[in-house]
Amino acid sequence: MTTKPHRKQKELLISLLGIAPVILLTLAFKAYPLGSVIYKSMTNWDGLFRQDFIGLKNYLRLFRSEYFWKTLVNCFIILINVPIQIFVGLIVSMLLYEKTPGWRFFRSLYYLPQIVSSVIVGYLFAIFFSYSGPVNQILKSIGLERFAIEWLGSRTTAFGVVILALVWINIGWQGVLILGGLSSIDPSVFDAAKIDGTNFFQRTFYVMLPMIGRVIEYSFVYSVAWTFTGVFPFIYSITNGGPGYDTTTLDFLVYQKAFREDSALGEACALAVLLLIIVSLLTLIQRKISSRVNEWSD
């Protein structure tokens, strides 16, 4: 006969066994590399034999370098995609909310780019905007030759193409997500506002937007964090970071330093740590927001 405390211990042991695989995997392949990258960011590691502790020298070198600040600025430029995709996504979700015939079909269709690999979408955009590609052919055929330029050859237009690709791939996600927020509003709210004599724009700005505020906040923070860590495949396929460092982003620079240039691994680790710090700060903000959301819904 097992006594009660004995049984309790046994149950706890079984619970621990249940989560053990997940914990072991995470410790070995997330926690260990995380510790390793932080340590190595403070060494002059070259991937082979050299690995001396040099304190914060890698960080200081990065802060003094021109390309670090340039890539950081590039990330902030690409952030322009976030308000654009939210704005377009909001409009799409409002139209879907009208539930016209076929809205489910259109909803699924707009989500389609999300299930295609980012790098493939990037290559498609690169082909479209190449010098002899379809975009320039259209421009030439309607008599706008002077706008048929080397789109990916200069910083401004290359960013334009990257941002367009980011917006295009994410509109469907934004639309579906915001539609979820809209659907949770009680429709009678809108009817009441209508009876009060409000017009469409008043209802949009004073009734609808405040009520889906938390969804928009969520999607905003998520998209900002994604812009810092998820643009790599787009940069890789559309501009390859060039010309020079003109369109290189932080996540691309980590790859570049670690796997394309030799012997800059310590510096690459320092960059990776800085990237983690930025994303963690954003996540903290997001957690603040979601705890506020919990307060509201209580």
Added chain:
Amino acid sequence: MATTDRRPIATVLILLVFIILSISFLFPFFFMIVNAMKTTPEYYISTFSLPKTFNLSNFSTMISQFKIYINLWNSLVISAFSVLITTAMGVLAAYVFAKRPFKGSNVIYLALIFTMFMPMQVTLIPLYFLYSKLNLINTALAVIICFSTTSIPSTIMLLTAYFKSIPNEICESAVIDGCGFMGIVRNVIIPMGKAAIAVNATFVFLRTWNDFLTPLVLLTRRETQTVVVALSALVSRYSSDPPYQMAGLAIATIPAVIMYLFFQRYLVEGVNAGAFK
């Protein structure tokens, strides 16, 4: 904003916007498939017309010369095993977090969820050197481990939330019927959580099929690469031959689209509920 008293003209206008948007989403795919069937001169002369003949030679070169089916197979193996491992481990852990919480389990749960926000770039450098020490570079196993570790937090988050909605009474009566831990998982949790498990598996499959950075770094030999990585190398090498590039892009896209056709309803509902990206 209300669906009851919309004028017909408004419906027509909305549908018009929908159709224009649809064209902008479908045209790139249409363009890709159509031009994959052209020869290079034909592409440059008549980019926007339909191909003169139904010519699949670009696709057949992909298959016969580049043996792209090897890469498709690699992708399938990597994604399938990532889904299996993630699901198996995720179901067990989520059941514990949802139905058998203990002192401190909440902290473990939050720590696991935190790893969701860790960009792959952060851990990839040490992992690359760890794998090369273990002779795992250019093996599917290396990528499967990475994908499983990365997919676990979102899986646990979704499944824990879903399993919490399973009534405790059902678990308790299973205990009275003599079910142990695995018995409850098999007879209660899996049958009742089927829908969430399936949606999550689909998401993990698509995410791993499409992922680029991890396999790009860990798989350097063409015969070990996933289809997306192998094609990216091919596409950048054949920049003067757009039809050939398009054929490659189409081959990598079609399996994901087929998958989407089957599961789109669940995926879209999942995003609607705010669960995924």
